[in-house]
Structure formats: structure tokens, C-alpha cells
Amino acid sequence: MLPRHAGALARVSQYPTRAPTILRTFPRALNYQVRASSSVNGRPAAVTRRSTLPVGFFRASHVNRSSFLRSISSKPLPVPKSSLARLAYRTAAVLGTFVAVSTGLVVAFFIYDASTYKEDGHTEDVPVSELALNPRRGGPKNLPIADYFVDDDDSEETKAIKHKPKLVILGTGWGSVALLKQLNPGDYHVTVISPSNHFLFTPMLPSATVGTLELRSLVEPVRRIVRRVHGHFLKAMAEDVEFSEKLIEVSTVNTKGEKQHFYVPYDKLVVGVGSVTNPHGVKGLENCHFLKDISDARLIRNAVVRNLEDACLPTTSDEERRRLLSFVISGGGPTGVEFAAELFDMLNEDMCKFFPKILRNEISVHVIQSRSHILNTYDQALSEYAEKRFAHDQVDVQTNSRVKEVFPDKIQYTQKDENGKFVMREIPHGFCLWSTGVAQTDFCKKLASKLDGQNNKHALETDTHLRLSGSPLGDVYAIGDCSTVQNNVSDNIVNFLRTTAWEKGKDPESLHISYSDWRGVAKRVKQRFPQAADHLRRLDKLFAEYDKDKSGTLDFGELRELLMQIDTKLTSLPATAQRAHQQGQYLGRKFNKIAQAAPGMQLNEVDYGDIDDAVYKAFEYHHLGSLAYIGNAAIFDINGYGLSGGLLAVYLWRSIYFAQSVSFRTRCLLAMDWSKRALFGRGTCLSYPLFIVFPAYLLALLCLTCFTNDL
């Protein structure tokens, strides 16, 4: 460069008027020359300073463009080499930057990673209470009573809450975890008891069965959740509750197979033990798979692959092959439908690539539903959408069908034909999933039998404060699938009627509502009690049925009778994750309020009365909507407004679950899993998009950096 500078300088001296233009050409090398020439020309430094006002890299663009214009105006001129050189330089700079940043990040990651390996594994003295190691015995059965735990003195925080009121939570499902996440640390001595040491993200379980998701991504260890409130976890099974002595009897099976019982004392007990599969009195369920826990998902996955492998063997007859590839799902609720959809996706998208083509031709997926539609708790339009989708995907749906018996190789069911007659049918199957709703656990049955005012056969009854009916006030609560709230529908019906009357500007008693009014009322009832939707399917039929005087309107009496009829059918809130979650959150908030109010009440020596009612409102269920994934499409039912669609809805479906996911960790794992599915399929197929995405990323970065430079 130096000789050219010299030449430029020479030219400067030869043609002083051209100096500024040339200086722009070699600005850095001639820096001092600018000042020299400036001073020679007698210009003040301020002028040069003003030149720094605009953002520096505007200029590059200008020069580029003006030279381009000029080269166009005085053609034919060759394309200047400088543009190419500049591009090459910038490319190198951007690539260099990228490599440097990436290297830095990788090094940073490795340094971080290295820091996660702990070198020091030496022990320290741990104070443990003698009573924790050798618990006293007592209670009606003279069992050990776990007043203290071995980790009560582990840290300052646990020491501080050692003598706080004992809050014991049974179960580690949606309700219990929501409660734990809501609870303020330090207010209660929390103990969680459950045979399962993890929280399972149940709505995603059907996806996990076929390998779309890793099983571990759906699981959050309870100890991690419990740690936030400095609580304790016992992997044990609740057997009974001694309400008079405030003791829970729990049992464990030790490694030698012996069952051991002991008591855990409580001040407040929350029962969230969930439910078991409902057998509906059907025989042969030992030939079925279930979908309740993570181990079920694993068994299902193995069974499906096993059937496919068996179907390839030369000794397998045509008939046997068709049987092995016949997958029957008994139950057309969300779990059954989602599983059918995921199973179909896997068989259709992934398996056909690696298994003989004949298998793809002989695969059949059947859904057996007792009601007239699948997804019957959803809006009618949505369940019809789902049915259409299944029809398109060649998933066979058998409605109005009740399973009679499940054999190892076939399933028998009765189907109501068009004339209302029941016809016995059967489908040979190689795999049967039983997902027909839930029933009460033995523990809940035992509790219900001990208490007055427990009349529901399906769940523990609670008041609107979620307190177990019949138990001492403020001691025992029940949430989630194992419970049902006596939800005063009659009060609500009066409200509905009043509202309708006010809207009409009339006295409720003299109200006559038309069919369009009736639809408004029905919509409101559905919104408040989503479980009523099923009973409000055929609005015209209901209207005609209760309009006894055929006046075309319903009077107050007729409407009340209609709604009361529905009320009797409304046994419980839906047994969903959503409900359990809301109940857990509610209890968490209430317990926080009670803990806040406790010092004041102690001061005023108030230890009686309805504290729950005094500090917090009653539980109200807000139905946020239902959603389901059905074979590369998803449907949403949000406050009665339905939405259904293809892949965009699937992404929305994922987003909702992603947001609901219990922790940052599980969210990351879910995102990784979905990426893996896209990149590698469900564990069986492979594509190489990374090789496209990564250079595309580099290129995009390069282009955009150049663009911002030239702006």
C-alpha cells in the first residue's frame, strides 16, 4: 500500500483541489495528512469533526451506490473488483466472528460443565434427632409415629420450620404439585407421601407411548418440588386416617418384601391420591394395557413394536398378521383419542419406512366408544371434526358400543344398531388399551366409609372450601380426581334464571323464554359446568321435551324442571388435570392466608369457628377449555368456542402444554424432544436437516450483517 500512498500524496501535491476526494480513498493511512492539509488550507478542525455526526457506516453505502450509478452512466465499464474484495473481506470477518463467538461459547460451556463435577465428596457431621432415628410408638395400632424426620436438622431453613403446623399431602399428582408450588416456604412443616416419587405430566402421556417424547421429559422428581418449601418426602402408601388422633397410617414394602406400617401425624391433611382405572365390570382386563403411569407407557411401546416384529416373521399367517396389527382402543375420551392418533401417526410416518410394506396395508386402529360420539365432553362440532379426521386417516370408530369381554386375541362388544337393538360384535386384536374413565381407590373408599355425609360412590365429597365432608373442620381436605365438590347447582340455576329474567326486564316467575333464549341459557350453563355439555347436546330435542304445553316457549316451571333434571345428572367436576391444578392452587393460596392470619388469631385467642371461610373465598372452578391432539391436527374447546385445525393447531396445542409444563427443566426437555422427532423421527427414521439449517444460519447471518453495514 505504501507506494500507492506515496503516489496519492504526489497527486495531492500536484492537484491540490483533488486532495479531499483522494483522502477519502485512503483515509486511514493518510490520517495525519488530512490534518496537515486542513491546516494548510486554513480550514478549522471543527468542520472535520462535524463529519463524525452521522452514523459511520452510512457512508460505505453511499460510496458503493454512487460509484455504481456512475459505472452505469459511463458504460461499458467493468464491474469493479472492489465489491468482490469487500464481500470476501466481510465474509471472512463474519465467519471469523462466528467462529470466535462459537469457540468462546463452547469453551464457556465446557468450563461451566467442568464446574458441575464436584471433586469433594467428603462427609460432614450431620445432626439427627434421636426421635427421628427411633420413633415413639402409639396410636390405635401401637405403630411407630414419625414425629420427626432424619432431615429436620439438615439446614437452617428446615430447623426453623421444625415446629410449624404439620401439613401432610398425600399424592404427587397435579393437585399436590400445584399446592406445593403455591405454598410460601417457611409457613408449614410439609410432608409429601406417595408411592410415586415423581410428578407425571399426564396430558402428554399418549405422546410418550409411541416415542414422540422421552418418558423422562414428562417427569419431574417430587423431591425437587418439595425442596422449595423445605419439605420432606416419604415414598409410602397411605392406608388409613385416624381422624380423632390426627394420624395417617402409611405402609411401605421393604427390599425383603415385608410390609411395614407406621403413623405420620398431621395438623392439616390434603388427600390428593387420584383414582384408579374403572373396570366397568368387564372381564378379561388382564389382556389390556392401561395408560396411567410412566411404566404403562413403556409397556405399550414395547408391545406395539413386538407386534410389528412378530408380523414380519415367516411363520406368521395372514390372519395372525392382521390380528397382530389390529390395535383396539376401548374408550373415546381424550386419552383414548390422543393415543389412537399418536399410534396412527407412528405407524404411518415412521414404521412404514423400516418394516415390510405389507404391514402398512394390514394395520388397523379401532376406537370403541360407549357414547354416540368420541370426545363427547367437547363441543359437538369439535367431536365431529375429530371423527372426520379419523375417517380420513382410516381410524375405525365404533360408537354406541359397550365392551363385554376382552380375550387375549379378540374383544367382544355390543353395539346399538339403527333400530336401537343391541348386536354383539367382535374385533380380533393384537393390542388393546383400556381407557374408559376412572374409579375410586381403596384408600378413598375406606375414608368414605368412616365418615358421615359421604354418599358419593365415585369420589370423596367436599364442601366448597374443599374440606372433606364429615371430617373435623379445617383438618382434612381433598383435591383432584379423588374428590368431588358439592357445587350447589341449585343456587346457580336460580342465578341463571334471574339473569335471564333481568335481561328480559321481567319477573322470573312470569318469564317465558323462547328457543333462542334457551340456547343462551344453555350456553351459560355449559360454560359454568362443562360437564353438563354432554346433557345439553340436543338443545332442540330438550326444548321440545320440556315444552309440555307446546307453546313454543318455556315458562319458569318448565325451565326449572329442565335444569333440575340436568343438575341430577351433574355428579362431579370433570376429572381433569386442569381441575386438580386449580384446586391445588386454591388450597395453596388459602394455606398461605391462614398462616398469615395465625399470629393474629393466636393473639386474640381465636381457635374456633370457620377459619377457612374467614380468610378466603370458596373454591370456584374456571373451565379454561379442553384440547386434544388428533392425528396431525388438534382441537380446542375454549369456553364453548371451538377451534380445530391442522398443523397450526398442533403447534398451538404444543405451546399450551409447553407453557403449562411444570418446570424450566421439563420445558427444555420437551423442546429437545420435539426437535428430535422432527430431526430423527420417533426413534426409527432419520433425515439430515441440520446440514441444511446450519449453513443457512451462517448465510443468513452473513447477509444480514452486510445489510446492516450498508444501511
Place this chain on the structure above:
Amino acid sequence: MLPRHAGALARVSQYPTRAPTILRTFPRALNYQVRASSSVNGRPAAVTRRSTLPVGFFRASHVNRSSFLRSISSKPLPVPKSSLARLAYRTAAVLGTFVAVSTGLVVAFFIYDASTYKEDGHTEDVPVSELALNPRRGGPKNLPIADYFVDDDDSEETKAIKHKPKLVILGTGWGSVALLKQLNPGDYHVTVISPSNHFLFTPMLPSATVGTLELRSLVEPVRRIVRRVHGHFLKAMAEDVEFSEKLIEVSTVNTKGEKQHFYVPYDKLVVGVGSVTNPHGVKGLENCHFLKDISDARLIRNAVVRNLEDACLPTTSDEERRRLLSFVISGGGPTGVEFAAELFDMLNEDMCKFFPKILRNEISVHVIQSRSHILNTYDQALSEYAEKRFAHDQVDVQTNSRVKEVFPDKIQYTQKDENGKFVMREIPHGFCLWSTGVAQTDFCKKLASKLDGQNNKHALETDTHLRLSGSPLGDVYAIGDCSTVQNNVSDNIVNFLRTTAWEKGKDPESLHISYSDWRGVAKRVKQRFPQAADHLRRLDKLFAEYDKDKSGTLDFGELRELLMQIDTKLTSLPATAQRAHQQGQYLGRKFNKIAQAAPGMQLNEVDYGDIDDAVYKAFEYHHLGSLAYIGNAAIFDINGYGLSGGLLAVYLWRSIYFAQSVSFRTRCLLAMDWSKRALFGRGTCLSYPLFIVFPAYLLALLCLTCFTNDL
């Protein structure tokens, strides 16, 4: 901006000499003015064109720096606002770029993801041979013979190889997979038969037991590997081989639990069925865990967590807690040592955060080893390093100990004390892993009993072409753990002696070698036969023992006797993944050569003689080294050169396995798993480095872009 331009223009007209400087200030808006003034001044356009020669954004830097120098020279001047504005602008530009690129990539990913969902699940007609659906019966037992498969006509490629020589591979381990990956597609009609439909990356299995890796990351479906050669896979178990009729008898158990047998014909058969755990005649192994397959890893993980949970219960006594937390590993080979290390890591790094502190204090890990050192096949320095490491980590190592019996709650073993006496000892345990080497499968025993020349009790003997000794030449091969090569050590010994003699410049017969020569010979023997290393541990002792005339040197006879003695101890090549992999690769290459040579041989009507020997060299094992992971450290033994160290060695260890990993898919999954471990621990702990890394990345990008702009 317009008023300022107007002002500038006004100034241009007022002070024409300053025009170029001001034009630099507002270059874009005044673009046409430059040309106007240029033409007015009568300057040629060429001068301006030259100004585009240097790379555009040099200039920005220049202006910046010169104005900075000026501001220093004429202080006190305020810091120009322009720098801040520019920085803000650039920040916005870079952030905007980043967001735009990221958005684009996310959109691209979603579009790609959407494309992976197949809409069309409709069936097509698939041609299937009648003989595939109804196979003929025959053979000594009159069983169905699978001459054709249902997927023989699935594609053009499979049709083309339908009548090629039938290559049947038994097993889906390292050897079989290496063979499949080496084989040229289209040369053989390949059938893989195995009870396991996945390839397992066995060296990583100990890591998977404790959750460092996902089990699925270690597994590659065999169907994916087989697809490359358009082969077939049967999930079945090999039972017997009818050598005379070239039929393999295989069995499957159908879903009803019935066992079905059929024949698969072969032209070439490769036996790679692996081995089973060696019970060494010890009683009570039903109380032990094993580590052979992926399901074992899952059982171990559950057992470890179960013990920890049980140890927290209030009914667990001190003694019982110590027993539950006592983990015994029987066997000090690589598997046992790596498992002990991983287990210790998990207990030390992750578990202690979430379990009561008392558990951490009472955890003990024991390794029981029959030899005098753990990792006894490694270099002595390395096994000592491993022992030191374990001593530091408080992992208890019991050497010279033979297990007598395993009880559900304790393990009994005899230990040789310092006086050489055997003392009976016992350790209470809550978990016992049995990893003491391998034994022959029943299938291999049956084959060996049918053939002449099979005298080895531990493995099938092959010649150096890996052909099963006693079977028809070129029909049956055996590779991997189930086989052993008659490796002509005597020839090699003569070579060793000759080499040593040549080095000395002497006749081998009159050779006298000193102790230092002896060490050289020993090193060479170790290199060639790594399994001899154990017998060459105490070089001084051996030397003294065989130097019968106490001359201080060994003569030819003494040395030969010494090496022959070692030869008798050398029963087989090491039962490692490395050996199986090399054997598989070797066979793959040879089969390719044979297929290439086949047309020529048919032309010349050559169908006799030793074709293997004619087309390819004999198998030679190249020991590439051994490596092991031992508690946040790793050791390498590469051709006798040992290397041991902390985290850097761990990263090297990972890199080697990463590179060896069987597919792009498993590599990605491994990388994801290691990242997960760093970010979230082994499924139980959590940190938030992403929140640090991501802004750091943005910041680095910002800085480096600014830097390249100003360059």
C-alpha cells in the same frame, strides 16, 4: 433531515471549496449533488470510481479515530453524542438482525417440521410372493423354510438382490453391525436374526444406568442399519445349525406364548451371538443385578433410587439404612469400575442435594476384585491411578477376593491376606452388581459339540480367516465375544526372538538377552497381545524365575520357555467391542472382495479351493488401546502408553466414544444428553446457565460485529 440538507446545500453554494467535506457528511441524500459538483468542477468520473477500491468500512474506523485524536488534541471538548447514538443504532441493528435471523430459522424449522408430518396414509398394492406367505416345509425336522420374505418385492433394490447369495448374520452386536456397515449394498441377500432389534452402544451402558445418558441415545434400531444393504431382519433366536443342509433353525415365541421353530437357509452364515454372564459357579446370583442389556440398566436405576427412598423412611433402622446404602460391585474390570465410578458420581453430585444429608454420610461403594488390582488388563500405572482415584473418592476396593455366595442382604467372599491365607469376609449390601466376565451361550455350546476341532470351552474356535473350525470351508464364520481366533502365538514368538536377535546382530540360537532387552521383548508382546499384559506384570520376578542359571541374562531356551508359558495362558483375544468391531469390518471387506471375484470365478468355473485366502488376507487384530472412566477422571492405555487425568481426560474419553458412535443420530443424542447432564444434572438437579449463556452470546455477537465494523 431535509432542512439540514438544504442548509448544507446552501453552504455548498456559499463555500464551494468545502463542498467535498460536507458531502461526506450527508453522502446519501446528496448523491446526485456529488455528480453535479463533479461535473461542474470538470473532474472525470474515474477519480470518484477509484474511491471505491478500498473496503468500505475501513473508512468509518478512520473517521472515528481521527475525530477522537482531534478531540484529544483540542480538549476540553465534550464526548461527542454521535458515538453513543452510533452504538445505540448498531446495538439495535445487531439485535434486529439477531431477532430476524432467529425468527427466520424458527420459521424454517417449523416449516421443515411440518413437512415431516405425512398426510397421506393410503394404502397401495404390495406384491408379495406366495412362497413368502406360505413357506415350504423341509429339513431334518420338517419345519417351514423361509426361502422368501414378505418384503422381497418391496422395492427395485430388494427385487434385484432376491436371488443373490444368502448372507445370514446372527446377532446385532458390535461385530454384526460393523459387518453391515462395511458391506456393499446389492451383493448379498442379507438377513439379520437376533432376539434384540437394536444395536446397543455397550461401552456407555454404565453411564446410562445412573441417568447421565438417556437409554435411547445408546440404541440404534437394527432395521435402520439393515436398510442400507436392503436386507431383512427377523426378531428370533438361533437354536441350531444344520451344516449339511445349510439351514439355521430359529425360534420365536408368539404373543400367545407358544414357541415356533422354522428354518432360514444360508449360503454364508456369520455367528455373532455374543456371550452370557459368567456365573463362575457362585450361588445366589438371583440376588444380583447384571449389566448386559438396556433393560438391565433400567432395573439398576430403579433399584438404586428405591434404596435411597427406603433409607429415608422413619421405620428404617440405622443398620438397615447402612445396608441399603451399601452398593457392592463384584468384578473389577472396565464395566464394574466404570459403573462404580458413575454410581459414586451420581450419589455424590446429584442425590445429596435432594435427599437427607445423613444418606450421604452412610453411602458406601465396594468393588470386589479377584485379581491383585482392578483394571488388571490395563497398564499397571493406570490401574494404580484408578485405585488411587477410588481411594480418594472413598470407593472401597477389595482385591484378591473371590465371591463365594450372594445373599439377599450380604455378600460372602474369601480374601487372601498378607500371609497368603484365605480369610472369609462379608459385606452387607442393598445392591449387588455381577460383572465378572463372560461365558458361552447354549447355542454356541451346541455348535461346538457338533463340530470336530472345537476344543475351547469358552468360545467357538475359528481359523485366522474367522471361519468356524470344523465347518465346511467358507460357509460359516464366527466373530465377536462368542469366538476366539487360533492366533498362532508360536509363530509370533519366533518373530519376536528373531527381531531381538537381528537388533543384537546375532544368531537367535546363541542369543543372551539382559533384563533391559527382556523389557523390550515384553513390551512388544504386550502390544501384539494385549491380553498377555496381565501375565507380564512382574517382569523382574518372571526374569528371575526363568533365569535358571542365575547368569543375569536369558538364553534362547530360557526365553522360549518363558514365552511358551505365556502362550499357554493366552486363550483368546480380549472380549471387547473393539475386537468384535474389527472382526466385523474384516468380514465385510472380505465379503465385498468375494462378491467382486465371484463373476470371474464363475467364468473360469472355479468353485473349489480356499477362496477366502485367495481374495483377502488373514485377520489381524490391532489393539488400539483401552479406556475407562473412573469418577470424574479417565484413563487410556494406548499401545502400552498410559494416560490418565481429570476432566480433560474425561472430555477426551467422551470424544472417542462420540466419534465411535454408530450414527449421526446417536451422536446428536449423546451431545444433547451431555448438555442435559451439565444443565440439569442426572435427572434430579437444576441450574440456570442458559440464562447466562444466551445473553452472553448476544453480547459477544454485538461486540464482535461492532469490532468488525470499525476494523
